[in-house]
Amino acid sequence: MQTDQHVIPHAEAANQFIKNEERTDWHDQTLWFVRQKRDKIAHTIPEWEDLRELGSQIKNHTLSRLDHYLAQFEANAKANGVQVHWAANAQEHNEIVLGLIRKHSPTGIAKMVKSKSMLTEECHMNEYLISQGVDVVDTDLGERIVQFRQEPPSHIVMPAIHLKKADVSDTFHEHLGTEKGNNDPQYLTEAARQHLREKFVAAPIAITGVNFAVAETGGFVVCTNEGNADLGVNLADVHIACMGIEKIIPQQKHLGVFLRLLARSATGQPVTTYSSHFRKPRRKGQEMHIVLVDNGRSTQLGRPDFRNSLKCIRCAACFNTCPVYRRSGGHSYHNAVAGPIGSILAPNLDMRKNADLPFASTLCGSCSNVCPVKIDIHDQLWKWRQVLMAEGLAPASKKVSMQAMATVFSHPAVYRLGGKVGRWTVKNLPFLVNNKLNPWYTQREMPEAPPESFQEWYAKNRKK
Amino acid sequence: MRVGLFVPCYIDQFYPQVAIATLELLEKLGCEVVVPRNQTCCGQPMANSGFASMTGGCDRNFAKNFAGFDYIVSPSGSCVLHVKEHNHLLNGQIYELCEFLTDVLHVSSLNARFPHKVGLHQSCHGHRGLRLASMSERNEKPFSKVEQLLNMVSNLEVAIPNRPDECCGFGGTFCVTEEAVSVKMGKDRIREQLDNNVEYIIGGDVSCLMHLEGILRRQASPVKVKHIAEILNAD
Ligand code: SF4
Numbered sequence: 274m275q276t277d278q279h280v281i282p283h284a285e286a287a288n289q290f291i292k293n294e295e296r297t298d299w300h301d302q303t304l305w306f307v308r309q310k311r312d313k314i315a316h317t318i319p320e321w322e323d324l325r326e327l328g329s330q331i332k333n334h335t336l337s338r339l340d341h342y343l344a345q346f347e348a349n350a351k352a353n354g355v356q357v358h359w360a361a362n363a364q365e366h367n368e369i370v371l372g373l374i375r376k377h378s379p380t381g382i383a384k385m386v387k388s389k390s391m392l393t394e395e396c397h398m399n400e401y402l403i404s405q406g407v408d409v410v411d412t413d414l415g416e417r418i419v420q421f422r423q424e425p426p427s428h429i430v431m432p433a434i435h436l437k438k439a440d441v442s443d444t445f446h447e448h449l450g451t452e453k454g455n456n457d458p459q460y461l462t463e464a465a466r467q468h469l470r471e472k473f474v475a476a477p478i479a480i481t482g483v484n485f486a487v488a489e490t491g492g493f494v495v496c497t498n499e500g501n502a503d504l505g506v507n508l509a510d511v512h513i514a515c516m517g518i519e520k521i522i523p524q525q526k527h528l529g530v531f532l533r534l535l536a537r538s539a540t541g542q543p544v545t546t547y548s549s550h551f552r553k554p555r556r557k558g559q560e561m562h563i564v565l566v567d568n569g570r571s572t573q574l575g576r577p578d579f580r581n582s583l584k585c586i587r588c589a590a591c592f593n594t595c596p597v598y599r600r601s602g603g604h605s606y607h608n609a610v611a612g613p614i615g616s617i618l619a620p621n622l623d624m625r626k627n628a629d630l631p632f633a634s635t636l637c638g639s640c641s642n643v644c645p646v647k648i649d650i651h652d653q654l655w656k657w658r659q660v661l662m663a664e665g666l667a668p669a670s671k672k673v674s675m676q677a678m679a680t681v682f683s684h685p686a687v688y689r690l691g692g693k694v695g696r697w698t699v700k701n702l703p704f705l706v707n708n709k710l711n712p713w714y715t716q717r718e719m720p721e722a723p724p725e726s727f728q729e730w731y732a733k734n735r736k737k
Numbered sequence: 738m739r740v741g742l743f744v745p746c747y748i749d750q751f752y753p754q755v756a757i758a759t760l761e762l763l764e765k766l767g768c769e770v771v772v773p774r775n776q777t778c779c780g781q782p783m784a785n786s787g788f789a790s791m792t793g794g795c796d797r798n799f800a801k802n803f804a805g806f807d808y809i810v811s812p813s814g815s816c817v818l819h820v821k822e823h824n825h826l827l828n829g830q831i832y833e834l835c836e837f838l839t840d841v842l843h844v845s846s847l848n849a850r851f852p853h854k855v856g857l858h859q860s861c862h863g864h865r866g867l868r869l870a871s872m873s874e875r876n877e878k879p880f881s882k883v884e885q886l887l888n889m890v891s892n893l894e895v896a897i898p899n900r901p902d903e904c905c906g907f908g909g910t911f912c913v914t915e916e917a918v919s920v921k922m923g924k925d926r927i928r929e930q931l932d933n934n935v936e937y938i939i940g941g942d943v944s945c946l947m948h949l950e951g952i953l954r955r956q957a958s959p960v961k962v963k964h965i966a967e968i969l970n971a972d
Contacts, residue, residue, distance in 0.1 A: 288917035297921065305900070312873060321876040594874065596904045600921050633915060635908030635922075636785065637861035642874035655785065662787030675788045682783075683794025685775035712916035717923075717951030720751040727744055727753035731772050735760075 280607045280626055283633040287601035300435065301599040307431075308593040310541025311643070318537070328534050329647035331527050332584035336574065342488040342521045343565065349491025353553040355561045363396035366515065366566045370398060371405055373513055373562055374478055382408050384475050385509075388495065388502035389413040390482025391429050391587055392515050392566060394609040410472045412501040414465055421448045427603025429610055430539050430589040435602050469501070479505035483516035483563075484586070485531055489524045492552035493563070496535065496545040503549050511560045514551070518570050519583040531586060534645035538588040573621045578656045582617050584646040591640035591650055597633055606630060613640040617653040620661065628666040631657035689728075740768045741806035743799075743831070745816050745943070746778050752943050758970040759812045759834055765970075766842055773802035781819040785909045789823065800826035810837045812966045814863020814941050821867075833863055834966055835941060839882040844889070851971040852892035855963070856935035857883065858926065858949065859902045860942035869941070873902050883941060886969055893968065896933035898926070907948040923952045931960065939963045 281289075291297050315321050335342055347357045360366035374383050385407060393399065399409045399420070411420045415433035419426050421444050426432030433441070438456040445451040451464045481502045486493040493514060495502045506512045522531065536542040554561045574580050592598050592612035603611035608619040608627060616634065619627035631654045640650040661667070681687050713719065740763055744756040756772075763770045779799060780792035799820065803809045809831040811817050817833040838844045863869045870881035887895050906912065906922025913919075927949060930938050938953075938960060940946050946962040953960055 284915045284917070287915060291917045291921050294921075298925075301925070316876050318876065596906065596922050597915070597918050600918050600925075632787075632911070633918075635861065635904050635906060635911050635919075637904035637908075638865035639861075639872075639874055639902075639904070642865060642872055658785070658787035659789050663790065667787065671786070672788075675783050675786060675791060679780075679783050679788070679791035679795060682778040682780065682792075683798055685777055685798060688777045712913040713951065715916060716920040716955060717948065718954035720747075720947050720950065722751065723753055725753065727749045727756040728772075728774070730753055730757060731760075735772070 281605075282629045283601065283605050283607070284629065286605035286607070287597075287633070290602045290605055291600060296437075297600055299437070300602060303434065304593045304599045307540060308590070308643070311538055311590055311593065312541075314537045314541045314543065318533075324530060324534060325645055325647050328530050328586075328645055329584065331522060331530060332646050333581065335521055335523055336519070336580060336583055339518065339521065339574065342523055343518055345488040346486055346491055346521055347565075349489070350563055351491070353491045355491065355553060355563055358562060358564045360564055360566045360568070362568050363398075363566075366392075366396045366564055366568065367398050367401040369564050370480065370513060370515070371402060371407070373511065374402070374407055377477055377511055382406055383478070384408050384410075384472075385478040385480060386410045386412050386469075386472055386476040386501075386505040387480040388482065388497060388505055389416055389432070390480065390515055391426075391610060392482060392517050393480065394426060395517075396515075396566070396568065397609075398515075410469070410476070412469050412473065412499075412505055413497070414462065414499060417465060417469065418444055421445075425604065425609065427611065428589060428592055429587050429612075430592075435604070473504050473508050476505065477509055478511045478513065479509035480513045480515060481506060483514050483520050484535070485522050485528060486516055486520050486563075487523075487525050487528065488521055490552060492525075492550055493520075494528060494532075495549045495551065496532075496547065497549070498540075498542075498546040500547045503547060506549075506551070507555075510558070511562070512551070512554075513562045513564065515564045515566065518565050518567055519585075535586055535588050538590040538643065538645040569622050573618075576621070579617065579621065579653055581648055582614065582621075582650075582653060584648055585614050585618075586646060587614075588645055590643040590645065594639045594643045595634075596637065596639070597635065601633070606633070613650045613654070614648070617650060617657060620657050624661060624664055625666060628661045631655075631661065738768050739805075739807050740770050741803045741809045741829075742770050742772045743776060743779070743803065743809055743811035743813075743816065743820075744772060745811065745813050747947065748812065748943050751947065752964070755812055755943055755964040755966055758964065758966040759810070762834075762966055762970040763810065765848075766838070766844065768842075771806070776802045779816040779819050780824070781816060782909060784819065784823055792823070796824045796826050799824060800828065803827065803829060803831075805829075808832060808837065808841060810834055812941070812964060813943060814860050814867050814869065815944060818862040818866040833867055833869065833941065835863075835869055835882050835886055836867060838969075839885055844886065847886070847889040847969055849890040849969055849971050850892055851890050851968050853936045854894040854896060854934065855937040855939045855968065856896045856898060856930035856933055857887070858898075858905060858930070858938055858940035858945060859883070860940050860945045861902075861904050863941045864902055870902075873900075883965060886965070890968055890971070896930075896935050898929040898933065900929060905945045905949055907942075907945045909944075912948055919948070920952065923948055927952060927956075927958075927960075931958075935960065937961050937963045939965055939968055941965050 418433040427435040616630035780795040814833045906919040950962040
């Protein structure tokens with residue numbers, strides 16, 4: 274697969290990941306446990322499948338009239354006293370956010386706190402702001418851990434899920450001065466809490482993501498389990514909420530559908546610990562901003578085969594269920610959003626760089642069936658494969674062998690040439706190439722050739 | 738009832754016993770079975786690699802060979818799903834073996850005996866794609882066309898692995914392009930089956946079984962693989 278030179282293709286990164294088999298098993302089991310928690314709670318809701326259908330239809334409807342709902346949302350938000358900004362791409366988004374920060378801290382190191390937002394990851398906002406002299410502090414515990422380690426999150430709901438307690442302990446020892454070798458979660462969390470309290474108190478600006486924005490009211494909801502979004506926003510003079518334009522839902526009552534689906538699908542909780550509703554600045558002098566970001570979404574909306582990837586509510590159930598993700602880790606996807614959904618979103622942003630991702634799947638279909646908004650993820654993976662190959666993003670050798678295979682399969686006489694086991698197909702189907710260099714053979718035996726093929730048996734035993 | 742039997746190429750070449758068992762089983766159940774000589778492939782290897790654009794000739798050949806049958810049957814959920822979803826030239830109904838037995842022939846008893854403990858592997862394309870059984874992801878009433886048939890085999894003990902419907906990692910060309918993940922997935926499936934002390938791992942797709950067998954043999958395991966057709970036809 275051709276990919277960017279700086280990007281390690283998924284298969285290679287996965288191979289590295291799996292070299293530590295014990296850790297791979299641990300990663301697999303940890304995420305499988307979350308999937309099981311999800312199953313347990315989803316199976317207690319008799320109307321679960323109807324709820325998924327409802328969520329899916331509300332999103333379908335919204336996407337079909339996205340312009341209308343966005344305009345409605347903007348008008349209502351403005352009427353509430355919120356300032357609304359539009360960003361066509363990541364760069365515009367980052368510049369808008371920096372502009373707002375600099376308005377309040379014109380010189381020196383600007384302080385701010387930030388709760389989890391995959392959109393800002395997608396825009397690489399942290400790197401940008403830091404390069405402009407902003408002290409960016411992620412306040413979600415998992416995000417803070419990966420931020421210390423200068424790693425991207427490996428999972429959209431549990432950003433540090435690739436790390437063990439001992440890794441966190443080492444990181445905190447280095448950055449927060451905790452005791453070396455003390456892996457007690459309570460102790461480590463308390464250290465992070467004290468550290469973050471100082472940051473919260475000192476920050477005049479708080480950035481949050483948005484889970485759902487309600488067109489009808491101009492309000493929005495942010496879901497966290499740690500309450501860090503609320504703490505940041507309520508202590509700061511300025512709240513900047515960053516959202517992709519697909520986060521809109523038409524009415525307040527639709528929140529009931531999505532909040533029920535989200536937490537159950539994500540972690541198996543009935544609801545996230547904090548579902549914080551924001552509508553207007555809470556006092557005079559406090560500022561509230563919403564940055565609405567396109568960054569490729571309207572392009573995706575214009576691709577009929579892929580538009581419904583925009584229904585995603587970022588619950589990560591498709592990550593937790595994916596047998597490939599569980600055994601390759603989030604970083605192997607070299608994209609802000611990893612896993613199955615990341616693999617259908619990423620090629621929209623950059624086909625060449627992400628041409629490997631739609632192939633990082635067995636098309637088992639588990640993702641499409643856990644997805645709370647019924648995105649046909651595995652079908653879209655298949656369709657992206659077709660698009661990418663049509664764009665010429667395959668190695669020449671692959672195209673030649675596929676063409677040869679296609680020709681042989683179109684001509685039965687050629688297919689049968691070679692008589693006994695040793696036909697063209699058998700020597701040329703990628704997984705059956707009888708050659709010790711075939712990756713099949715590295716850890717698997719080749720199937721044994723029987724004395725006669727079925728067609729030979731059939732000719733002897735059934736044909737008059 | 739005239740049935741056209743589709744035998745995927747790797748079954749024809751490496752697992753003829755699976756096609757023989759399918760043929761004999763259908764004949765026992767009163768079908769007139771024909772194996773068109775000029776059949777080749779369903780086209781899936783190209784299509785899943787991103788080259789569906791090249792499968793025109795293959796699709797035409799398939800449609801031509803299987804024209805005029807009441808039913809087309811194949812002992813491979815994966816190939817059947819591919820033909821169903823992507824061969825728009827085909828005129829006729831194609832069924833995976835198990836669903837043909839339960840949904841068309843309405844088989845209620847079998848004269849089969851297999852006195853062994855087997856572990857059931859549910860191949861994804863048949864399982865989720867063709868809906869041969871309820872899936873763990875969904876909140877739905879449990880059902881299984883496969884187990885329904887296996888229950889008709891005397892002296893058979895069927896064990897279901899801990900994760901009842903996780904993928905084995907074969908995935909077509911995935912098994913070589915993502916070799917490390919593919920093998921790891923296969924090893925994990927096998928470990929769960931071995932935890933149940935099974936003598937055989939059985940399934941409805943030879944491609945998955947070929948992958949699992951490759952790993953079992955490399956591990957020098959005494960556990961064997963068998964296709965469901967061989968169990969349903971055993972006496
Ligand atoms: S694609 Fe579906 S399952 Fe995956 S994160 Fe989005 S909403 Fe959740």
